[in-house]
Amino acid sequence: MRRGMVIDLEKCIGCRSCAVACKQHNAQPAGSWWNRVVTPGSDRHLTASAPENLYFLPIHCQHCQNAPCVKVCPVGATYQTDDGTVLIDFERCIGCRYCMAACPYGVRQFNWESSKDGIKRYEYQNGYTYGYPEPFRLDNRLVYSPVRIKGIVEKCHFCAHYQARGLDPACVRACPGKARHVGDLDDPDSRVSQMIRQMNGFTLLPEKGTRPNVYYLPPKRKEV
Amino acid sequence: MGVSKKVSLTVFSLIMAAGALMWLIQLWRGLILTDMNNAYSWGLYVSALAFFVGNAAGGLVLSSMIYLFGVTALKPFARIGALCAFANVAAAMLIVLSDLGRPFRVLNLLLHPQIMSPLVWDVIVLNLYAGLSLIYLYLLMLPDLAARTGFLNKIALPVPDPAGFSDRWAKRLAPFSLVAAVSIHVVTAWIFATQGARGWWHTAVMAPDFVAAALASGTAVVMLVAVLCYGTADKFQNAFRIMAIFIATSFFIHLFLMYNDFVIHAWYGSDHAKEALAITLQEYGLAHAFEVLAPLAGVVLLLNARVRQTMSGIMAGCLLIIAGIFVHRILLMPAAFNQMPLTLAPLGSQHTLWSVPIASGRYVPPADTFVSHHSYFPTLVEIMIFAGVLSFVCALILVAVHKLPVVKEG
Missing domain, CATH: 1.20.1630.10 (Formate dehydrogenase/DMSO reductase domain)
Incomplete structure (x- = not known):
């Protein structure tokens, strides 16, 4: 079993629902985004350098098989599970940020301050809270906690807490365009494997040799 | 120990103390201070x-x-x-x-x-x-x-x-x-x-x-x-x-x-x-x-x-x-x-090189959420902690030269 994701750029409408769902479900602190959707070529947000260029690219942890972040971590806080998911043990990370220097995809987020200070900075109305309310442990390692520890690195955990309850990740369930699919990449007959084969699935930065478990399907045409 | 050495040692100690204080503040508030x-x-x-x-x-x-x-x-x-x-x-x-x-x-x-x-x-x-x-x-x-x-x-x-x-x-x-x-x-x-x-x-x-x-x-x-x-x-x-x-x-x-x-x-x-x-x-x-x-x-x-x-x-x-x-x-x-x-x-414009911005991780209202360039310059906290460690090197050498037979007389 190798858990992977396929994102169909033909179906992506650039609504950023996945980024929002991810941020809310995972109680991400101020300024942290595990999931971002970019418009390649744009200066800002949705605009494109030329109208014929307009398409959208969601980017989060690529759950690489040859993951540089796992190899650089001096204490094994970042590790790979049996199904290839790259997780961070919140209780072991020493906050050296070596993994952030190592990651070519820029998906790792550091907690520069405490969650409380960050929320204060956001000036949310009193009592507004969001996020999966329970801490989640996998093999007794804390891989999710609604209250964040200051000074550690975090990133997409493939919604390990939902997976344990048989649910797909929040971004997959929240996608209005049905652009996201998860499945077993080791199984050649799985839906995701077939999609990659039939629709020219590609990965980001193949030249870096990271072998991501997140694949993209190219858009047939773009928004104009 | 001569007067000039005493003065230097005092200055180094003060900078070390300031650096240590900055480190404590950084421990308390987090690396947001950098x-x-x-x-x-x-x-x-x-x-x-x-x-x-x-x-x-x-x-x-x-x-x-x-x-x-x-x-x-x-x-x-x-x-x-x-x-x-x-x-x-x-x-x-x-x-x-x-x-x-x-x-x-x-x-x-x-x-x-x-x-x-x-x-x-x-x-x-x-x-x-x-x-x-x-x-x-x-x-x-x-x-x-x-x-x-x-x-x-x-x-x-x-x-x-x-x-x-x-x-x-x-x-x-x-x-x-x-x-x-x-x-x-x-x-x-x-x-x-x-x-x-x-x-x-x-x-x-x-x-x-x-x-x-x-x-x-x-x-x-x-x-x-x-x-x-x-x-x-x-x-x-x-x-x-x-x-x-x-x-x-x-x-x-x-x-x-x-x-x-x-x-x-x-x-x-x-x-x-x-x-x-x-x-x-x-x-x-x-x-x-x-x-x-x-x-x-x-x-x-x-x-x-x-x-x-x-x-x-x-x-x-x-x-x-x-x-x-x-x-x-x-x-x-x-x-x-x-x-x-x-x-x-970007697909369709193969001759441009486009940098994918990264979430800054620091919420600052007037600043961009996603950045692809940062003109880094160390804050006072970073500079003081560095100065403190540099003073530690100088002070350690000074004290050791004074107390230990590091320098051969004559």
């Missing part, structure tokens, strides 16, 4: 790690030159060398503590070391080197320790012939110290050079270049302390001449390795390489000019026999070299972090 963000995640602290590691080179290289290659003219400076090595490698480990988000978890390095990580290798060799330079310092001081009274006499090994024992064991340890001295630079360079994500670092030339730059700045540190302790008497002129030639040779090798890398990348002209070079040579053009011209001026000064007869001449030369290498270490970061690793040619 100017780093998610896209630019290493700054002054990690540059300073490389700087201090480099400065630590001189000591044991000096010792091994004396005991392996028979350059006996340097013998009076051997103890100073070992002391400088220890002080700087201790500083390297201190400054990296301030870079950690959770410094109290540093014990995890012992409990769960992950042997694939170059950072673990670095922790191992830095500690080995610190231990080795302490042992070396002790061995070299042994003949004088035995002659002293009180505490120093008590810690002296009771051997029949302390001078012979010291010489014998210094010679036996010399090959190991040379290997250790080279390995701290190589392994520190590997922390960066192994990272395929960062084109600026991912070059085979980085480890040899680290060694060359370290031999220049590390020897300059020893020379600086030596001239402050011993002055410029005629009997030391030959030692200063040898050190000046060694510094000059190392610095020119460093220049060669650096520009060799630049030429190869500039010639092929990939967009990534051009971007990294533009950051260093244009955006940070002044800093680059300084990292080359300051040590060059220092080398010109030190190579002049008349300059070497003046205290101020040697000090100026050494300080220019050390400052230049410091700026070289600072320049490790901008071209690594301001060139986004994830760049792509």
Whole structure:
């Protein structure tokens, strides 16, 4: 079993629902985004350098098989599970940020301050809270906690807490365009494997040799 | 202790106290007090790690030159060398503590070391080197320790012939110290050079270049302390001449390795390489000019026999070299972090290179949420913590020279 994701750029409408769902479900602190959707070529947000260029690219942890972040971590806080998911043990990370220097995809987020200070900075109305309310442990390692520890690195955990309850990740369930699919990449007959084969699935930065478990399907045409 | 030494020690202590206070505040509030963000995640602290590691080179290289290659003219400076090595490698480990988000978890390095990580290798060799330079310092001081009274006499090994024992064991340890001295630079360079994500670092030339730059700045540190302790008497002129030639040779090798890398990348002209070079040579053009011209001026000064007869001449030369290498270490970061690793040619426009911005991780209302460029400049907190550690090096050397038989009288 190798858990992977396929994102169909033909179906992506650039609504950023996945980024929002991810941020809310995972109680991400101020300024942290595990999931971002970019418009390649744009200066800002949705605009494109030329109208014929307009398409959208969601980017989060690529759950690489040859993951540089796992190899650089001096204490094994970042590790790979049996199904290839790259997780961070919140209780072991020493906050050296070596993994952030190592990651070519820029998906790792550091907690520069405490969650409380960050929320204060956001000036949310009193009592507004969001996020999966329970801490989640996998093999007794804390891989999710609604209250964040200051000074550690975090990133997409493939919604390990939902997976344990048989649910797909929040971004997959929240996608209005049905652009996201998860499945077993080791199984050649799985839906995701077939999609990659039939629709020219590609990965980001193949030249870096990271072998991501997140694949993209190219858009047939773009928004104009 | 003279008045000027007392004043210096007081100043160093005050700066150390201020640095410690800043570190406590940073512990309490978090690394938000630095100017780093998610896209630019290493700054002054990690540059300073490389700087201090480099400065630590001189000591044991000096010792091994004396005991392996028979350059006996340097013998009076051997103890100073070992002391400088220890002080700087201790500083390297201190400054990296301030870079950690959770410094109290540093014990995890012992409990769960992950042997694939170059950072673990670095922790191992830095500690080995610190231990080795302490042992070396002790061995070299042994003949004088035995002659002293009180505490120093008590810690002296009771051997029949302390001078012979010291010489014998210094010679036996010399090959190991040379290997250790080279390995701290190589392994520190590997922390960066192994990272395929960062084109600026991912070059085979980085480890040899680290060694060359370290031999220049590390020897300059020893020379600086030596001239402050011993002055410029005629009997030391030959030692200063040898050190000046060694510094000059190392610095020119460093220049060669650096520009060799630049030429190869500039010639092929990939967009990534051009971007990294533009950051260093244009955006940070002044800093680059300084990292080359300051040590060059220092080398010109030190190579002049008349300059070497003046205290101020040697000090100026050494300080220019050390400052230049410091700026070289600072320049490790901008071209690594301001060139986004994830760049792509948007589908349909294959000739553009577009950098994918990264969430800054710091919520600041007027600033962009996603950034692809950050003009990093260390905050007062970062500068004070660095100044505190630098003062620690100076104070440690000053106190040790005063209390221990580091400088031979007469």
